[in-house]
Amino acid sequence: MATSGFTDLHRLYLQAAISKRLMTEATAQDLYSRVCTVTEEPYDRENFSDFITQLNEGLNSVELEFRRAQDEVTGVPVIALTNTNGQKIAQVATRYSPTELEYFKHLLDAIIMADDEAFCISSTAALHEAGKLKNKENKAVALTKKDAEALLDRFVADQWFIQSTAGAYSLSMRSLLELQTFLKETYDDQIQECTLCMEIITKGQRCTVAACSSRLHQHCASAYFKNMARPVCPTCHSAWDGKILIGLSDRTAAPSTVWKRRKAKGTGINGNGAGGSADAAEEEDEEDDDN
Template identity: 25%
Template sequence: MDEDQDEPIGQYNDANRAFLQAFLARGTMTFKESQPVLAAIFTAQEGQTVESEQITQEDFDSYVSAASAAISPFDLEIRSAMHQLRKERVYAVVNTTSDPITQLATLHSADEIAFVKRVIDAMFERYNTPRMEALCLDEMQANKLRVPPRPEENEDETMMENGEGQSQAPKGLKSSEVESVMRSMVDEGWFERSRDGFYCLSARALLELRSWLLDSYNDPDAEEGEWQRVKFCEACKDVVTIGQRCSERDCLVRLHDNCAEAFFRTRRQRGCPKCSKEWTGRHFVGERAVTETEAYQRGRRRSGKSARHSNVAEEIMHEDDEEQEEDGDEDGDEDDE
């Protein structure tokens, strides 16, 4: 807004408090989403109608900056990142100190939180390999995680020695509860669900969980050039769970789709910046690593049932696990020789 404000510039006032309250209620916000919020605030503050279209990026940035400064003493801050699919920047309130997973305890039971942790583990471990970086799962695959894995025999003995009874172990969820929890994770802004029914971490989750993801899934002692489960965009340096990868399997270059367009626009040749191999744009990170395969497309043509789609996706990912194990066995045989 170009009009003068009643309060001196830089002074935190009721307008700032109203904006922060709206931001906290949502958890995330984009500039477009902020326009009607700020328009309503300015209308009430100035006593005359302010339209959403009159709100500028500068207005939004100033209120975000003031809000971030206000919540800083409470170990909170506002961070932003480009959405991996939409060409818009997402802003989120992030807790800078506590374990993000434990923050769910205010809304979910211990069994539900344990289930969500198993889902994220599956995204970054089971469905994320050098051959196929899917980093997502569908509802059928999530349903298989509803019950925690049975402890190994030695773990069971340790629990008994420590006086931990079987009743203390997480009980797991019912199938109907899995559907409810997955839906709530989407509604609360932690997961996103695609048209094909795959769940992945949302922009908010990637901002909030970034440090936790690195600590949980990446090896700090890994050598340079070694494959890691959490990878970053070569252009914007944010985490990549949806995007493109180099066609050379052992090359670690990854790009968001939006970043790839600008990245190669300034280059004469469309080649990988590290290995120089042609960048095809047809090797994917995310659900397209599954859905763009010939096997998945063939399965979708044969049946319109979502259950069939899910079975095909599971088969493709399972085949990738087997190929990964075979590669490991071959490497071991070569070492023995």
């Protein structure tokens, strides 16, 4: 890390941020204020953005970066310390065994490829995925139901996934920010972006016209349509009612089986953008039975 411009203020803030990984911007600002007090540096709220820029300049050489976005559901500004390596899922590897990481990849693939842009997987389907795991020698290494349940709880606790009231697992803001490059490079056309903010979208609204590409976060839609008596799509200008959703509502149960959209060749869960034999077998829509 290039630390020539780093002070105790930068180092202490980074140390605290590493333990949190994902924060609301208000929390990040409060942390900055407290670190300034501890290091006896003058605190100025207006300097926070410049401070984060300085941190990112120093972190660039070790593939780390503070990224900002708005929470998909609440619209609250958040900031996360992310690993920018997009060639593999190095971001999650340090805390999990190879088998556990393979399970994470299976869940990630099922969530991204969920039919009709649901972008989630039910708890039943998630546990079923644990029975499909294989190691590098292509030998089965299935997790027990108990181990899979415990691991799902860890993924949620570590803020990689969130679990809805109805039990469905979907991507957290940490995943969307930290795995941003990986998701775009690996899934390409399967990943949707908000038409207004251009960030990845897995929860929000979409145009009523099936062929239209418009997708909007709830908070982006609220701001954009605020002064429109009759909202229209920002792309095709058709009437916009906001009733066709991306993702499922918090209380809507996800299907107990995994239905996957057609997958383009060369995408999959391997982390290098090149699909293996498992990916080729999943190029068609499929239903994974629980039998």
